[in-house]
Amino acid sequence: MKFVDEATIRVEAGKGGDGCLSFLREKNLPKGGPDGGDGGDGGCVYLEVNEGLNTLVDFRHARLYRAKNGMPGMGGDRIGKKSDDLVIKVPLGTLVYDDDTDELIGDLVNEGERLLVAQGGFHGLGNARFKSSVNRAPRKTTQGTPGEERNLRLELQVLADVGLLGIPSAGKSSFIRAVSAATPKVADYPFTTLYPNLGVVRIDTEKSFVIADIPGLIEGAADGAGLGIEFLRHLSRTNLLLHIVDASQDPDDVIKDIRTIEGELIKYDEKLSQKARWLVLNKADVLLPELMDELKDEVQKTLDSDIKIFVTSAVTRAGCQELSYAMYDWISAEKKEREEV
Ligand SMILES: Nc1nc2c(ncn2[C@@H]2O[C@H](COP(=O)(O)OP(=O)(O)OP(=O)(O)O)[C@@H](O)[C@H]2O)c(=O)[nH]1
Ligand SMILES: [Mg+2]
Structure with a gap:
């Protein structure tokens, strides 16, 4: 399923460096001459597409992006240093709006594409620039202009x-x-979730992926029981299915639940049922660890397959981080494989 990830950030380009007011003074040149150099330009801010990024989650942690100012000019006709530009990496497909005017500034659809979002300030001029036959000792300079x-x-x-x-x-x-x-919303009654939700899992800077949560399924869902099965269509373009199982029930019921979901999945769409699917035995906090191990073995044996099984507690968060890392690794490896084909 699709959803719109959004972030607001502030970008500030660097100010241009001021021009310098200076005169050369030497013994045999009583008046010397103007030698104030120009300032350097302020840094610009660019957005640049990086295909390794999938979401805008990193922008929730850093919101202000400021390029450096240009350096002022100096005496001896020395020019101030121009500041480096600031390049912010964004995912492919990012739409960029001016948040104050709602104007669409750019639509970044090509790998490596760059968009100027804040022009750096222009450098000021040093007094050496203003020397002329009528004014040999100008005291005029200009200031660098502010960055956008x-x-x-x-x-x-x-x-x-x-x-x-x-x-x-x-x-x-x-x-x-x-x-x-x-x-x-989380609650202890069935069908708490009525509409799909999406969450962005952030593993690290520039490493994130998206999970979709859909309403629960019950036996007969393919024939309309409960909330039906239509929501499964939201999973058609996902790469990995995570089947969450309530492990706090009787082991027989655990197996029954797993079979129910498998059955409904096959009824809905053979193709969906063949997608990579992992089992997650959740509510581990309710069971003694030994019992959980036994349950895991039993499930593995009964299903008689090499399906991957994880153990978690969404309440204590035990096992959740390991599972997130495993999902990220799997998604990245699968993406790489797809690109190589
Ligand atoms: N002890 C314990 N309770 C849990 C755990 N995970 C969820 N619960 C409880 O189980 C109940 C149902 O949790 P939900 O997250 O709403 O379940 P769901 O699968 O989204 O349910 P639906 O939206 O109705 O399909 C809530 O009371 C949760 O607090 C867990 O790991 N341990
Ligand atoms: Mg729910």
Whole structure:
């Protein structure tokens, strides 16, 4: 499913360095001459596409981007240093708006594409520039101009990389709360989630992915029971399905639940059922660790497959970070493979 990831940031270009007022003084040149150099230009701010980024989550942590000022000019006709430009990396497909005027400034759709978002200030002129036959000792200089400042709104259409599946109250929404900043409603009654939610999981700077939480499924969902099964279409473009299971129930019920979801999935769409799918035994905090180990073995044996099984508690967050890392690694490896084909 698609959703719009959004971030607002402020960009400030550097001010131009001022021109210098200076005169050369030497013994045999009683009056010397004007030798104040020009300032350097202020740094510009650019946005640049980086295909390794998937979301705008990094912009929630850093909101102000300021390029450096140009250096002032100096005596001896020395020019002030121009400041380096500031280049901010954004994901492919980012739309850039001026947040104050709502004007669309750019649509970054090509790898490596660069967009100037704040022009650096122009340098001031030193007094050496103003020397003329009628004025041999000008005291005039100009100041560097200010850099442009802007509030930007970045928007990105993101696709979920991972989809959550499970019966009502398995802890899907709790899981998305545990691993992302999303705050979908969690409650101890079935069908708490009525609409899909998305959460961005941030592993590290420039490393993030998107999870979709959908309403719970029950037996007969393919025939309309509960909230039906239509929501599964939101998972059609995800790469990995995470089947969240309430492990605090009787082991037989755990197996039954897993089979129910598998059955509904196959009924809905054979292709979806063949996607990579991992099992997550959730609510581990309710069980003794030994019992959890036994349950995990039993599930693995009964399903008789090499399906990956993780153990988590969305309440204590035990196992959630490991699982997030594993998902990120899997998604990145899969993406690389796709690109190589
Ligand atoms: N003890 C414990 N309770 C949990 C855990 N995860 C979720 N719960 C509880 O289980 C109940 C259901 O959690 P939700 O996250 O709303 O479940 P869901 O799968 O999103 O449910 P639906 O939206 O109805 O499909 C809530 O009361 C949660 O507090 C867990 O790891 N341990
Ligand atoms: Mg829910």
